[in-house]
Every structure is written in C-alpha cells, then in structure tokens.
Amino acid sequence: MEPTISLNGIGKKYRIFTRHMDRLKELLHPAGKKYHHEFWALRNITFDVDRGEAVGLLGRNGSGKSTLLQLICGILRLTEGTIQTRGRISALLELGAGFNPDFTGRANVLMNGAIMGYTMEEMEEKMQDIIEYADIGDFIDQPMKIYSTGMYVRLAFACAVNVRPEILIVDEALSVGDIFFQQKSFNTIREIIQSGTTCIFVSHDMEALRSLCNRAILLENGEITYIGSPIEAINIYSHSVKKASVFIPPAVYHPPVAPQEVHYQSRDLMSPEEILAHNVISDTSKGYGTGAMTILGVRVLNKNGYDTFHAEMMETLSFYALIEANETIYDTIVVVNLFDRIGTFVFGGGNREVRHVLPDMSPGQSLVVRVDITFSVKAEEFLFGLAAKGALYKGAETFNSHARIDMLGPIVVTYSKPMADIPFHGIARLPFEVKHAMVEDTAAVNDIS
Amino acid sequence: MAFRFVREVINNRYMLKCLVLRDLKSRYTGSFLGIFWAVIHPVITVITYTFIFSYVLKARLGPAAGTNSFLLWLLCGLAPWLYFSETVQRNVQILIENKMLITKSLFPSELLPLSILLSNMLNHAIMFGIIGIAAVIITKKLTLLILYLPVYIFLLSLFMLGLSWMVSSMNIFLRDIGQVLNVLIGMWFFYTPIVYQPTAVPEGLRVLLKLNPMYYVVEGYRLSLLGIDQAHWKGMLLLFILGVVSTIAGGFIFKRLKPDFAEML
Structure with a gap:
C-alpha cells in the first residue's frame, strides 16, 4: 500500500538577510545572485505515514515541528526533498486561524470547504452536522468576531473533522475548549483515525500523544532524533527537556551502592x-x-x-x-x-x-x-x-x-x-477493597423485596 | 496560467463573493449614510474642484470638452481616477491585512486583490449611474458612444489587476512600496488631465501626456459619457496591450513571490 504521506529527505532553509531589501533583490535577480546567510529549520527529514496511522511530533520549542506541519500542508515552500500527500488535507494550525472573523460562521465553513476542494453543494450537506457538532446553534449566521473563544474553537474543530479529510493535521490544538469539548474532540479524533484518516499531531500534551498516536517522532534542532513508540519518545523527550538545564544521564543503570560505613539509617540510601x-x-x-x-x-x-x-x-x-x-x-x-x-x-x-x-x-x-x-x-x-x-x-x-x-x-x-x-479509574487510587458472599437462600431475598 | 486563474476564480466564486461583500460592508457598516458615502465623497470633491477651477481660477472649457458644464466634465474624469487610485492604494496593503489567512491556511491569496477590485467596481458603478443621469440631464443627449464605457472599465480593471498583484506582493518584501505608491499616485493625479484639458498643455509636453495610460482612460470616459464623436482606437488598443502586459507581469511576479508570503508575513 502506498503511504498517505511520504517525506523524502526534506529540508527547510530560512534565508537570513541582513537587509530587507536584499530579499527582494535576490528573488528578482535574473542570474540568481545570493544575498543571504542560511539557517536550516529542518533537515534530512524522511518518514512515511501509512493510511490510518496517527503520528505525534514531539520536540522543544523551535525544534521545527510547526514548520514541518506547514510544509506538509503546503503553506511554506520546501527547500529540498519531496513531500507526497494523498488525499485532502484538513489542517488545524492554531485553531480557527484560517477563519475570517468578519464573516459568518456559515460563510467561513463554506470557504474552508472551498479551500479544501469541496463544492458548495457538498459543504451544504455537511453543514448541519458541523453546526450540531460545534453546538453553536443560531450563532452560525453571526459574524465570527462576536463568538466566544470556545465557540470559535468548536466551530473550527467541527469544520476540520466533519469534512472527513484523508489527512488531518493538528498543531497544539487538542487542549482547547472546555473539558467536555476536549473529551468529545479526543473521541472524534480516535474515531476518524479508526475510519482510516491519517493524522499528524503536534502537542506538548504527553498524555494526548500517548493515547492517540501509534508512533511518535522526536525532533531536535530540525532533525529527527527518534522515531518509534510514543512512550519511548516521551521518555527521551522528558529527559532532553531536562538536559537543557541540568545534566541527567538518561536511563543508565545506577544501582544504589551499599555504603561502606553504615552511618545512614538504611542500607539502600545513597551517599x-x-x-x-x-x-x-x-x-x-x-x-x-x-x-x-x-x-x-x-x-x-x-x-x-x-x-x-x-x-x-x-x-x-x-x-x-x-x-x-x-x-x-x-x-x-x-x-x-x-x-x-x-x-x-x-x-x-x-x-x-x-x-x-x-x-x-x-x-x-x-x-x-x-x-x-x-x-x-x-x-x-x-x-x-x-x-x-x-x-x-x-x-x-x-x-x-x-x-x-x-x-x-x-x-x-x-x-x-x-x-x-487498569488498576483504577479516575484521578487517584484510594485504598479500597471488595468482598462478596454468595446468597444461598434466594427465596428469602425474593420475600424481602 | 490565465486559464488556471479563471478556473480558480470560478471554483472559489463563493469565497470571492464573501470577500467582496466583506469589503463593501466593512466600509459602510456603522455609518449612518452607508453606501451613499460612495457618492457623497466624489461629489463633494468635484464641487470643491469646480468651485476652485471654475469660479476662483475662471477656467473655461474649450470646444473639445463636449460640454459647457465644468462640473460634469470634471466628474467624468475624476470617477475613473478615484476607481483607480482607491483600488491600487488599498490593494498594496491587502495581503498584509490578511496575514492570518495566508500564514495559517492554504488560502488563494491572489483572490484578495481581485476582491477589492470588484468591490470598488461596484462602488464605481453607483457613481456611474449618477454621472450617466447627470450627463443626460445636462447635455440633453444620449449617444451610443456610452457603449464604449464598459470596454474602458474593463481595460482599466485589467491594468489595475496586474498592477495590484505587482504592488501587493512586492510590498510584503519591501514595505516602502506602499509609501512610494502613495506619493506617486498623488503626482499621477496631476499628470493625468483630470482638472485640466489636454489641450491646455503646451504642445511640446503633450507627448509626455500620451505616455500616461490614465490619459487614455480619462479621455475614453469623457468620450463615452459626453458623446464626443472621435473614436480613440489607438488609445483603446494601447490600453488593451497595457492591460494584458500588466496582468501577465503582475501575475508572474505574484506567482513567483507567493511561496514566500507565509515566511515573510
């Protein structure tokens, strides 16, 4: 099967210009003279994402996650390598950023659909689902600038998932909205992954990544440092976050050494x-x-x-x-x-x-x-x-x-x-126990009730 | 390329409609007189100019003007000019104004200048209804020459579309372009025979006048509205060539710069 998203050795170079004018000069220069210094925001990124797979992107701020998403969406221009995507992409790069606050919710939904390549008729069909999902009622015909943040976010999300895209790209947008909507959106995402939509997430919400993704990619300074299980990636990432301020060797075996002189209260304490x-x-x-x-x-x-x-x-x-x-x-x-x-x-x-x-x-x-x-x-x-x-x-x-x-x-x-x-549900495991006894005399129970 | 653009416009016609409506609305919502400002503004400008030129400076129209009414004559010249200057000046900033759409979604940004153009064209149409009526009342004649008017509007729009693409995309890279354009347009107003007749220009300088595309536009408008029976085939042809060249060049520059918009904004 052909992968849905295929990245081959891609790189994104930002050109740092000392003067603003140089940028224009370079672009319009007939002979292609260079006026810039180079900065690689991403380099040598190669991976495939199969249909129905959910991939999480992890990395510190500035590691290139958002740039990578923008490249996959086609908003930014690639410097090198190739990106192949199959199917319609629905992107939530900052929730609702592609919406125009002056337009009504309905107009924005229709325009969003048009950008994704749906016809007006197709979008009109989906409209009712979107309005219901977003739960905004008559506000759909009001300009979005009067929406509350929650409504804005709900409509953007509803729009992105209800068009049933082949590829869903979500940048740090999962932890918005109230807790009810959060739950709803998580469930929807799980559902659409199951229905075969390919997803790419960027999130600092480790729990979200762990529960949604089959695979995680760790980015560091624009390069992939790890691809594999989300748990392992989270582990490495948590260590690398800490490493920036203080050095802790990650996952190295250091058995507690029994002290020579026992001046500690217990033998398994450290010096x-x-x-x-x-x-x-x-x-x-x-x-x-x-x-x-x-x-x-x-x-x-x-x-x-x-x-x-x-x-x-x-x-x-x-x-x-x-x-x-x-x-x-x-x-x-x-x-x-x-x-x-x-x-x-x-x-x-x-x-x-x-x-x-x-x-x-x-x-x-x-x-x-x-x-x-x-x-x-x-x-x-x-x-x-x-x-x-x-x-x-x-x-x-x-x-x-x-x-x-x-x-x-x-x-x-x-x-x-x-x-x-799972050993318990909810926030914490309180001490609890369960006992039982089989009732011998069923007739007696029936009498009582 | 041109064909693809036309198809894109058709595919995105709803979006274009929304953009045009938004622009019209944003201009007049909250104002008591609403859309009438589209008329009030040029009318007051024309009255002011008429007062200055006709009464204070005692300018008199020559026979070539086609009418004795300075006011009407001025209105015919000023209307296309306002259409031109307002559109181009607004379009310089249009991409920067819509930064979020461009950086956070796959937005067909080439539609933005077009939407402003169309919205101004609607404004312009109202003006023309009024000028047309005024022309009939004052000159008491209506000739078939008025059919030239849509042609001139089309040619001017074509020229403006190309110019808008050019300045709007380049302005992202070099914000000075907007400022330079404002200055240029201020000068261009007097370079175009709007408040004076071309015949008033000394013989030797008239060649310079003919380098100005707006000269042909203004003359064309007057020709159509005031019924001066002298077809400007040469001017029209020049405008057509200029319009096509400007659209192609503007489209090319826009397309060339577009992949870097998101990065620059």
Whole structure:
C-alpha cells in the first residue's frame, strides 16, 4: 500500500538577510545572485505515514515541528526533498486561524470547504452536522468576531473533522475548549483515525500523544532524533527537556551502592556524592524559604535504579534528597509535593506523615532522606517540589519552610497496558477493597423485596 | 496560467463573493449614510474642484470638452481616477491585512486583490449611474458612444489587476512600496488631465501626456459619457496591450513571490 504521506529527505532553509531589501533583490535577480546567510529549520527529514496511522511530533520549542506541519500542508515552500500527500488535507494550525472573523460562521465553513476542494453543494450537506457538532446553534449566521473563544474553537474543530479529510493535521490544538469539548474532540479524533484518516499531531500534551498516536517522532534542532513508540519518545523527550538545564544521564543503570560505613539509617540510601552526581535541581530552579536549611540535591530513581522522570501507573519512584542545616533544626521534616498540569496540589508527603522521625540537625550537618512514592494516580504529567522544614527551638508549635524548591520534573505517568487491566479509574487510587458472599437462600431475598 | 486563474476564480466564486461583500460592508457598516458615502465623497470633491477651477481660477472649457458644464466634465474624469487610485492604494496593503489567512491556511491569496477590485467596481458603478443621469440631464443627449464605457472599465480593471498583484506582493518584501505608491499616485493625479484639458498643455509636453495610460482612460470616459464623436482606437488598443502586459507581469511576479508570503508575513 502506498503511504498517505511520504517525506523524502526534506529540508527547510530560512534565508537570513541582513537587509530587507536584499530579499527582494535576490528573488528578482535574473542570474540568481545570493544575498543571504542560511539557517536550516529542518533537515534530512524522511518518514512515511501509512493510511490510518496517527503520528505525534514531539520536540522543544523551535525544534521545527510547526514548520514541518506547514510544509506538509503546503503553506511554506520546501527547500529540498519531496513531500507526497494523498488525499485532502484538513489542517488545524492554531485553531480557527484560517477563519475570517468578519464573516459568518456559515460563510467561513463554506470557504474552508472551498479551500479544501469541496463544492458548495457538498459543504451544504455537511453543514448541519458541523453546526450540531460545534453546538453553536443560531450563532452560525453571526459574524465570527462576536463568538466566544470556545465557540470559535468548536466551530473550527467541527469544520476540520466533519469534512472527513484523508489527512488531518493538528498543531497544539487538542487542549482547547472546555473539558467536555476536549473529551468529545479526543473521541472524534480516535474515531476518524479508526475510519482510516491519517493524522499528524503536534502537542506538548504527553498524555494526548500517548493515547492517540501509534508512533511518535522526536525532533531536535530540525532533525529527527527518534522515531518509534510514543512512550519511548516521551521518555527521551522528558529527559532532553531536562538536559537543557541540568545534566541527567538518561536511563543508565545506577544501582544504589551499599555504603561502606553504615552511618545512614538504611542500607539502600545513597551517599551525598551519588545524589549530587545526578542532581535534578538546576541552578535555575526556583528556591525559597528562610534559608535555615538548604536542599543541596535531589535525585529520582525508579525501582530498577534508572534515573528517570517516567513512571508507569502504580510504579514507585524514589526521591533522594540531600539536606543541609545552616542553623540548629529540631523536628526535621522533609516533604515531596506533587502538582498537576494546571497547578493543583495533588499530593504532599514526607517523614511526618508516616511518623518517621528524622534526627535534629546542627549547623553544617547534612542528611540524606529517601521518600518512595507510588504513583497511584492517573496517567498524566506532574511537577514536583521538595520542602525542608523544622523547628528552630525545641517544642516549637509552628514549622517554617526553611528550604523549598518547586517546579521540578515533569514526571510523566503513563499507562500502557490494556484498558481492561487498569488498576483504577479516575484521578487517584484510594485504598479500597471488595468482598462478596454468595446468597444461598434466594427465596428469602425474593420475600424481602 | 490565465486559464488556471479563471478556473480558480470560478471554483472559489463563493469565497470571492464573501470577500467582496466583506469589503463593501466593512466600509459602510456603522455609518449612518452607508453606501451613499460612495457618492457623497466624489461629489463633494468635484464641487470643491469646480468651485476652485471654475469660479476662483475662471477656467473655461474649450470646444473639445463636449460640454459647457465644468462640473460634469470634471466628474467624468475624476470617477475613473478615484476607481483607480482607491483600488491600487488599498490593494498594496491587502495581503498584509490578511496575514492570518495566508500564514495559517492554504488560502488563494491572489483572490484578495481581485476582491477589492470588484468591490470598488461596484462602488464605481453607483457613481456611474449618477454621472450617466447627470450627463443626460445636462447635455440633453444620449449617444451610443456610452457603449464604449464598459470596454474602458474593463481595460482599466485589467491594468489595475496586474498592477495590484505587482504592488501587493512586492510590498510584503519591501514595505516602502506602499509609501512610494502613495506619493506617486498623488503626482499621477496631476499628470493625468483630470482638472485640466489636454489641450491646455503646451504642445511640446503633450507627448509626455500620451505616455500616461490614465490619459487614455480619462479621455475614453469623457468620450463615452459626453458623446464626443472621435473614436480613440489607438488609445483603446494601447490600453488593451497595457492591460494584458500588466496582468501577465503582475501575475508572474505574484506567482513567483507567493511561496514566500507565509515566511515573510
């Protein structure tokens, strides 16, 4: 079978001109004289996308994702290589950007269809579906400038998917609209992928990518660094995002080394050197607190001893913290906090919550603390933070936050097993159990009811 | 190329209609007198000029003018000029105004200048209804020469389409073009015999006048509306050639620059 989208060694070169005039001169120069410096936004991109396949594009800002989509759509001119696409392309590059706010919703839908190559009659047929899907009622005949953002987005999305394109291209547009529409749009996308539409997504929403895509492509500085399973791509990507600020070797086996002298409380704690060797705190991490304590380092390992911010649902990650006291601290407390994507405080837990007493500390002393957290939460991204607290005199009632660092991570929780085996539904797994007993006397039950 | 463009226009006729309507609406929505401004503006301009030239400067029309009414005569010259200048000046910015359409969707941007042209043509048509009526009332004659008028409008539009494509696409790369054009059009107004008769120009300079395409347009309009019986075949032929050359050149430049619009905007 012929692939639906076929990219062969494509590259996009931006020409950097020192003067604006040079650009015009070069374009109109009969002999093709060059006036520019070159910048390759994309280079050597080769991949095929088969019919009905969903491919996610990952990469940091400026890695060339959006440029790639614009090239596939044909909005930008290719510098080298070839792109072949089979079928109509429906593109959501910034939701509703191709819409004209002065026109009515209906006129915009018709024009959008015309751009995609549908006749007026075909679009009139689809109109009712689109209006229903977008759920905007009589507003369809109002100019779009009076639409709310939600209506705008809904109509744009409805328009893009209801024309049943052969190829759907979505740039960072999946996480718009209210949660109901989000769900609806996710379901629709799944549906149209199943019906054979080929999809390409760009999203920083890892959860969306993981659940929708068969394949993910990781772009870095305009080149493909990975093509393959979405989970692996997310893992590599999460590491590379972190790498920019602080070096963490990705997925290298570092078994906890048993210390020679047992001055730690437990054998499976790390030495300060080991923590600092793979410290996830960068210089840019935002820290605050009274300054009576310092968080010197944090290291995150999974149960296999890999340095990672990725956890499969129900998997445990170990947070190792190296804390130093600058003053005398009584009733030392170390806490790990989790926040979700929109900043909800999901969980906070440390030694005090499990009645684990940490020693008092005198100035200059340091302490290694390990907090194991089982991610019995839904598959999503979380940011985490650490706080070190304690009393400055014995028997104090209030505990000040002496050192605190937030916005670490993101920790990506995934679920990749069959949905039937999912350990819980919803946001978090609360402790629960199920019991049962077979009723012997069915007649008695019937009597009661 | 020309054939493809015509087919594209037919395929996108609904879009073109929307664009034209939008332009017309955006011009007059919210204003109390609405579409009447299309008439009020040129009429007031003409009255002002008539006052200055006819009463203050005591300019008198020669026999070649075809009418004694300075007002009517001026109106015939000014109408095509306003059609021309408004269209071209607005089209210079049209691609930049519609940046989002061009950078975020596969939009047939070559339709934008055409839509402005058509919308101005409609404005223009209203003007012409009025001038036509005024001409009949004042000169008390209606000749078949008026049938030349659509031909002149077509030839002028062809010339403007090419010019619009040229300036609108080049203006993306060099924004100075819009400014330069404004200055040029200001000068061009006086280069064209609108407020003066070509016969008033010294013999030696009249050759220069004939290099100006707008000269033939203005003369053609007056010929048709005022019933001066001297066919301008040469002028018409020149306009036709110019129109075709301008459309082809404009179309070529537009097509050549179009793939880089999204990048430049």
